Amino acid sequence: LAGARDLVDDLVGDRAAEWDRTGLIPEEVLRTLSARGLLCAGVPEASGGLGASSAANGEFTAFVGSRCSSLRSVMTSQGMAAWTIQRLGSAPQHAAYLPKLAGGQLAAVAFSEPEAGSDLSAMTTTIERDDDTVVVRGQKVWTTAAHYADMIVVVGRYGSGAAAVVVPSSAPGVTVTRVAQPSGCRAAGHANVTLDEVRLPATAVLGGGQPLMLLVTTALAYGRISVAWGCVGILRACLDAARGHARTRTQFGKRLADHQLVARHLANLLTSEQIAARVCEHASRCWDEGSPEMVVATVLAKQVSAVQAAQGAATAVQVLGSAAAHEGHVVERAYRDAKLMELIEGSTEICQLILADHAVSMPA
Ligand code: FAD
Structure with a gap:
């Protein structure tokens, strides 16, 4: 994934708010990233992909998520399509589809x-x-x-x-x-x-x-870990914006960061980002090791990260005050984007039900 972050920064720049407003990412941005294999970086090299580990792909997903959650969402879909083909498809189907997904097409x-x-x-x-x-x-x-x-x-x-x-x-x-x-x-x-x-x-x-639910669980595993890492990105963007603002804005004669109630918000945001990153790292480790814990670890990562991102984005809005009340501000977008992460790939409640089943069935 060398150079991938620079490419994303070049392609996205400061345009994420404009894409959010117009509801469109320029197609050449998506085609360029697809042609470099970056929208589904886990596709094996033998199938024309980059063969990235879940850990490396996850950190890259978080980076993209910190810049633009819409782009990260497209990346999640492309990766989930590739993973589903990889897991369910035959060798001729791998050859027919995977090089296309790592070579400019979109799914x-x-x-x-x-x-x-x-x-x-x-x-x-x-x-x-x-x-x-x-x-x-x-x-x-x-x-x-x-x-x-x-x-x-x-x-x-x-x-x-x-x-x-x-x-x-x-x-x-x-x-x-x-x-x-x-x-x-x-x-x-x-x-x-x-x-x-x-x-x-x-x-x-x-x-x-x-069986339908077995197939769904296989495909959703990728979606869940990808969304979870995307939420880490949302939290990193919120933390950056909130601490930058709290360091520079003065009220009542001192920096916002020096008001203890604002400092607590920053501590909570950092805590959210760290919790989400750690559960994602654990899930990716399970994924890369082929651990039997992988399914539960991905559900846990998705549930925890989405809840932390929704709470963290709301906290960041609070720190920025009216500065975050402009449509398109990075924190305002994060607030809207993060809430949706609690609904998709298994809502918070559905993830909790899966985790509860796991808790009940664990050996004493
Ligand atoms: P419902 O299932 O009607 O649920 C409504 C509420 O009830 C939720 O809070 C839910 O948690 C709760 N609930 C439901 N059942 C239970 C229960 N048994 N116990 C406790 N609570 C429960 N779908 C795709 O196939 N592909 C995509 O790429 C895709 N992308 C999406 C992107 C976005 C931004 C959104 C909003 C949705 C997307 N979806 C996609 C659909 C998404 O997967 C569904 O919205 C999600 O599964 C929830 O279904 P629902 O919206 O019908 O809500």
Whole structure:
């Protein structure tokens, strides 16, 4: 990932607020990062990727998240698509898709449906085999990056189990409609996707026939760790802005940082950033070691980091006062973006339920 941070700084510069306002990241920014393999840096070198460890990719994800949560969201989707293909796909499918994802193309992953949000077992999208083709029918909602994507990894029912299918956005029967004015990560290209009798070669089906929730858990593991690291980035951006402001703004004859109640806010922000970073490092270590703890560690990282980011961003707004009350200010964006992190990839409550199940089933 050498030089990657400089490239991101060059490409993003001070434009994140403008992208947030217009709801669009310029396509050449996304294509440039994709062509360098940076939107899914964990793709193995043998498949044309950078082969980054989860720890290295995580720190890079946090860096991108500190600059622009919309861009980080697109990165999470691309990485989750690549991971799903890597985990569920055959060797020919790896060869067909992964070099494209590390070489300039863009992807999204669609699970959620109008009646299947937290409860993905209510999913009704079907992938039906018809000789050497499949037909995909269904409605997906809130698919991050779908507005930009060349391909959408769609999860649906397949026979008595489930599968994912790689759907080119340009395939007949695919309609991508942008979600109007999302409250945060506004330039992440969220869209609803209608799949109306989309006929594809059967070779587009990944992991056909496994239990739905097993497939979902596999794909979401990447999304969770990526969002968690993104939240570390949000906290770092908030901490930087809050301490910079508290050092330089004077009220009642002394720096804000010298008022103890403001200093406590800074201590809380630093604590949030450190807690989130440590749980993410632990999850990435489990990931890189292939530890059986990985699934629980990623849920823990996502739950803790999202809650800390939402609280930390609110604290940063408090420290900045009216300075953060301008639309597009880094802390104002963080406040809106962080709240959404508590909803996605398994809301805070759903993560808590998974952690509670784990706690109950742990040996004494
Ligand atoms: P609901 O499931 O209706 O939940 C509403 C509330 O009830 C939440 O607080 C939830 O925690 C709580 N709740 C639900 N069930 C329980 C329970 N059993 N116990 C306790 N509390 C419960 N989807 C995709 O497929 N791909 C994407 O790329 C994607 N990106 C997204 C990006 C953003 C910014 C947003 C907002 C959503 C995105 N989604 C995506 C959808 C997202 O995964 C869902 O919003 C999420 O799963 C929650 O579903 P829901 O919004 O329908 O809320």
